[in-house]
Amino acid sequence: MNKKIILLLLLVLFLGIVIIISLFCGVDNSDPSQAAVIIWQLRLPRVLLALLVGAGLASAGAVFQALLRNSLAEPYTLGVSSGAALGASLGMLFRLSSIYTTVFAFIGSLLTIFLVYTIAARKRFSNSSLILGGVTLGFLFSSIVLLIIAMVRQEGISNAVIWLMGDLSSASPQAIFLTAVFVSGGILAFFLLGRDVDLICLGEEKAMHIGLDVETIKKILFFIASLVTAACVSASGIIGFVGLIIPHIGRFMFGPKHRVLFIAVSLLGAGFLILCDTIARTVALPLELPVGVITGIFGGIFFLGLLIKAKKW
Amino acid sequence: MKKVIFFLIILLCANTAHAEYSRIVSLAPSITSELYDLGVEDKLIGVTSHCKAPGKDVVGTLLDINLEKIISLKPDLILATNEWNSDNSISKLKQLGLNVIVFGRQDNFQKVCEDFVKLGEIIGKKPAAEKMAQDIVKQANDILSKSKNTVTKKVLWQVNAKPLITIGKSALASDLLRFAGYGNLFLDINRPYSRVSYEEAVKRDPDVIILAGMGNVMQEEKEYWFKFKNVTAVKQNRIFILDPYKSCQPTPVKFLQALKEIVGLINYE
């Protein structure tokens, strides 16, 4: 247990270092007022959002992997991101201002959550109904998004496509605040339900025999994890990989007990995404790359290395 | 009698030298616009949904061409462009034996004018096209020489907000700025369009910001820029919103129009 605490403290240190580098490196101090603008007005919201979205997606990912008892599950499996993309695209189709994009995206995800919940509730919230309902809705909404992209007038690149690639720099302060509320509330709830999540891993019947009210807990977990995902995607577009791989790295380092795991993946996810965003911002100057590209490539290589070196798999 | 025959032969040759097309389909708004400029709109029988051509048949959107519709119109000339029309559609049209002429991307004013003259030649209006082009080039050069006296101001030309997308060297708008006597803030980027961070834009401190995008989004963006009080363009209140459809069509007439508008708008003197 002591080893885990030390490791967690190291993670906190890692996160702190990453935040400092992201905020302060590469700023020319010869013009202090411009430097201040860059650090506080441009970088701080970005770092903050990356922290929230990284932690949110990573912990939601851990919840979905436990809920569906499948380590390939991730926050986007059950269609929430497709619903958000649909909402955002509709907002763009009607040429609404960008604040509404976030709102529309969130409404889109809420709609998806509601539909999947309703479908699954008819089958006692069985995993197969969740997966089938969620994946099917995901495909349906994604197809509609493609339709919209094809129809939207464009003189450059379609706004919808750009949104889909993920962007941590554009959220309004209100969106960041709401994301903070949902993500921190969500992670707290997950932590408190940590034991219940451990039990769910054993399968529905065994969990029931140990005393878990399985259907209720599954509904609660599904709902909260989906809300957290919805908030993240509405604020930042679709950033992949974090929700899938960070839980694996967390379990590799800390074991699968979820109370500890939720803290670990939140820290890991936050640090990872801040790092990726900084790389996206700086590696191809003056160009800026979409952050989802960096999470995929950087994360993929890192994880492959882990896979090859680790004896366990 | 010999004179008459001789005269008739010359007339015949002159006619076949530039084959007269009477059923033209245009697959790009800029080409449609140029056809109107050259006064041959009566020969135009098919346009895209984005073209400004009242009463003409629509054969598809900018990206998606309805091949069947084109065939049904029985065109004798199809004018396409590499910038928008897909290679697939173009090669299919050629395979069907239709007469397709493809124009490449124009990344500067000179090329725009050259292509305009080339178009004039194809439809048998070469002299008119040349004259128009020369006239416009002269006006553009006048503006260019006037502006050589001022210090070059840096302009951030934004085509998208959140994320910020700007133009590079090979965008036509970059050449437009050059003629107006301004410098593209991101001239070091080669590609026509690139995503950049707001931080980088702020660091380079533009003197002018041009927002060439969708209406109300750009209004919001203008207000967003007001937060960065250190940026020169903000301090001097030189943030302008331009209609993207007017601001950079690759036709000589529209280029000149846009050029005059920008010079008038920014009005450094």
Place this chain on the structure above:
Amino acid sequence: MVDVKNIYCGYDKKEVIKGVFFSVEKGNFTGIIGPNGAGKTTLFRAMTGALPLYKGTITYRNNDISKISARELAKDMAVIPQIVSVPFSFTVSEFVFMARFAHLGRFQAPGKVDYDAVDQALRSAGVAHLKNRDINELSGGERQMAMLAQGFAQSPKILLLDEPTAHLDIKHQVAIMNILEKLNKERGLTVVVILHDLNLAAEYCNNLILLNEGKIHKKGGVNEVLTQDVIEEVYKTFVAVDRNPVSGKPYCRIVKGNPRVIRGAAQQR
């Protein structure tokens, strides 16, 4: 303790269990036996509350189990199914510790009682030396013992097991049954166990329920149920029922060959 009153249940609206009546008293060591497809696991799942009933009721201490919350029931009743798949690498002690869930309030930290229960359970099942191993890396026999430990750690008053000895070698089969017997005799743990091995059932259970085609064919003491005629009737197989020389309990010997000839030979003895 547990009363099964005329229950009908099954899957997809079909009846697998058709009218079953029996009681399990405190301190019983009850074996459920019967041929494949008789409905043993279905009956088991109904008793644990996992399968809803079409008709009839099952009560635990005179309370309808369908009305008892999972948490309340888990304080008294532990269930060990045939397979538990664990998708992640929990250690054996983490796995066993999960059984304390029902005894802990949501925000309550585990106390000495809980740690002691887990230690005891690990020792009783003989897996204390494996407590830091990954549960998915254990051998079949070790894993089964770990499952047993998890059941014990729940501090139940009644333990239900579905074929705990399936796929195990004779050492593990005997070890498991010995532990169950010890807990039954020394701690008064009520045990209900599905067994496929008639001889194990005979040795360890103090009463048997023989299920056939969804109904109870015979229930009662070991000597009553395990007779040659009953076994042949239900299993459609001839066995020679003998006495275990050490315990005196019935012992079924498999006999090859023509049943009539052998029956004749057996009757002559």
